[in-house]
């Protein structure tokens with residue numbers, strides 16, 4: 001597979017068969033001429049000296065401008081090509097790898113109605129690629145004494161649910177101690193025939209449609225089917241996964257500015273598109289052989305991580321409507337961008353993006369785009385979905401922070417940009433913009449809180465995430481430097497030295513006496529890191545996470561019995577998901593808090609008030625430039641002066657920036673506490689009582705660090721809404 005040897009991701013296009021023959025329209029305008037043409041390289045004039053690709057052109061070659069707009073992909077299947085042919089050319093090579101332990105992922109991507117479901121799932125009369133796969137691997141699995149199991153799931157707004165369980169339990173996605181991705185609560189059903197697998201898949205998809213209809217929900221979500229080949233359990237061994245292949249029918253891409261065809265609102269459309277961009281970001285990074293692949297940008301990519309990275313192989317089938325449709329141009333251009341990344345990386349492996357800060361960025365400001373946009377009424381924001389990539393490795397080894405580092409190249413496809421023009425396509429959509437807020441220093445030297453960084457608001461979330469990962473990277477940070485690093489971004493440190501000292505003393509006393517008796521050994525009791533962690537965590541929990549519950553108590557901690565059906569006793573099959581309802585069990589949490597550590601809650605609140613006061617200190621209190629402040633910092637010896645020095649350049653008078661830094665620290669410290677605290681300590685937190693504390697300990701057995709971001713709280717039964725609210729409250733507060 002793959003016309004470009006060495007490329008990890010293969011991008012092919014498929015033009016859907018024409019369903020209506022009586023003339024197509026585009027935005028109400030009749031289109032009489034064929035508007036997609038496919039040009040294959042001529043094997044004679046284009047010998048195999050370089051990888052060949054297929055050119056897809058949009059618009060008529062007799063267009064008024066006389067120009068054709070085009071983009072390139074690895075292959076294009078035209079309207080007369082059926083699923084079987086695609087299967088035999090594209091999927092069979094993946095199946096060979098499957099029996100050798102190689103995982104694969106097949107995406108169908110495209111606008112609504114372009115044939116994604118038809119391609120992956122098929123219909124009653126036509127088998128889709130997933131079912132054809134089951135059909136093809138049966139003989140070999142039987143021969144080897146292996147079995148096939150199937151899982152079907154839906155990802156809707158970052159919630160993964162099991163479609164083979166009528167109750168649709170939520171599936172928890174987390175990483176275990178060995179770094180493997182676990183899908184806790186996802187059923188695996190053994191299938192014994194092709195027809196059985198087809199029935200299963202169709203049933204799951206139909207039941208989803210019905211419930212969406214009944215609840216009047218918009219139906220755009222990602223549907224996944226995982227086919228596992230498993231060696232069965234024997235007396236002497238547990239069941240073992242031989243390999244798996246994932247088929248993902250991605251939610252239909254829809255221009256979020258157009259009226260939605262399924263009633264979904266702008267927010268939802270934007271969210272769906274964002275998750276589609278996240279998939280593209282991952283494919284792009286993999287194909288470009290980038291050092292960092294942003295799997296965590298979306299739940300879907302995270303759950304597929306073990307079938308995307310490593311030796312896994314990826315196929316993306318970009319489905320195209322045969323009728324003129326701006327979404328088709330947009331989707332194929334995005335796909336082509338990933339394809340181009342692989343093409344360049346394969347042509348010149350020496351120039352892998354592992355060693356360069358240069359990022360592929362297509363911005364509306366690139367000359368081609370601007371030209372197209374102005375000529376053709378293209379709106380830049382649509383052509384340029386920002387594909388945010390937070391870090392890049394600097395060749396110089398120096399960490400570079402902030403927008404100054406962003407390099408913009410109109411690398412994707414100028415042709416595609418131009419193509420948009422003909423169809424009144426807005427530029428921001430066609431032009432995925434890759435922003436690199438930070439780069440990794442080869443020397444490991446950190447510069448945090450520099451002006452450029454502090455003033456960088458977008459892409460805020462990703463930058464913050466990367467930053468906080470650095471701040472709390474135990475392996476890289478000395479205790480000494482941690483204070484320094486936290487300092488410039490944290491109001492705890494940015495405040496006057498007097499206040500800081502007072503606060504640290506309070507905290508030391510607090511840590512040693514109450515909060516962390518288990519850490520009260522000679523090493524731990526004086527650790528500034530522990531102090532800051534606890535202090536910030538307390539503030540965070542009290543002030544931001546549960547502001548509405550300050551006067552009452554915590555989130556509830558009730559668990560429901562396991563749901564989801566695990567049909568097979570497979571070694572790596574995890575127990576079903578536990579769901580928690582936040583509306584229950586308030587009393588038990590109250591009891592627990594009251595009985596376990598009343599002094600703790602009092603102290604937490606005290607401390608929070610202190611910190612709150614600090615965070616709202618007046619500007620003059622942040623006078624880093626005064627010699628006195630500097631002296632005090634030096635005398636303290638707990639802070640790294642380099643970092644503080646760099647922060648002096650930063651005007652700290654921007655409360656929003658200050659808040660952003662504080663939020664960053666607080667979120668991370670809170671998560672770190674969840675990852676490390678004892679059961680009793682956990683129970684001291686708002687929202688955590690006996691059951692959740694137990695679950696956290698259980699999760700820590702599976703994975704040493706189960707909480708890496710706020711969204712991971714969903715594994716504890718916190719609803720997405722609630723987590724959103726937490727984030728929002730924080731923003732509002734800060």
Ligand SMILES: Nc1ncnc2c1ncn2[C@@H]1O[C@H](COP(=O)(O)OP(=O)(O)OP(=O)(O)O)[C@@H](O)[C@H]1O
Nearest residue numbers: 016017111112113114115116117118119123251252
């Ligand atoms: N290659 C094809 N040949 C014949 N019919 C097709 C083909 N591709 C799609 N169709 C038909 O087109 C219609 C839309 O296809 P499908 O539901 O697969 O689109 P989709 O991209 O999955 O849409 P959505 O994003 O809304 O789920 C269906 O009726 C399907 O049967």
